[in-house]
Amino acid sequence: MGVFFSSSNSNDGSSSEPSRVLAFHSADTWKSHLESSKDSNQLMVIDFTAKWCGPCRFMEPIMNEMANSFTDVVFVKIDVDELKEVAQVWQVEAMPTFVLVKKGQEVDRLVGANKDELKKKIEKYSGSD
Template sequence: MATSLQLCQRQLTMVIDFSASWCGPCKFMEPVLNAMAAKFTDVQFVKLDVDELPDVAQEFGVQGMPTFVLLKKGKEVDRVVGAQKNDLEKKIEKHRALVAAA
């Protein structure tokens, strides 16, 4: 079975959604992320609850929710803090375009 790091390294572009069940802005972003996942089928979206996985949140330096970390081949290339759906979508499109151009 592949580890999560191996999966991150294989996947070209991944968005990790650091959220919490009690976080109002996180709940607001949930349907937005579902729509983005349907739109950007070449991007993997992963949701992590900071209360269930505090070590992972700490490893990524997450201080507020929601935080969206964009990874390419396992390396962080960008992040969005807060319920900034337009900013998140622009950054996803930017990094997808860079993959297509490579």
């Protein structure tokens, strides 16, 4: 219904595994997921993206790789055109924007397609502090 594992294609074709990145298409389903994450210390990385955004398309296979590498982290993709109200709540003004969340609260964010910086931030916050 509102949530599914994104069928993003693999960047090298070597993996037939489905992506571990959750894509949300309903604000209510997203709110429910966010609410349930408040009891967990697990890091969630929200990728605010748009179909028309070139840097977002560049980051898509990288997000899939990171989701497979950081199996203790929840990766989420939200299309800003599809869920405008969610993007507004998180004050997303440029794409891609990656918001790192723990216990329902933003702990950091990255604006732009900087895979090395994103990886550093994930490594910093993915521990169980």
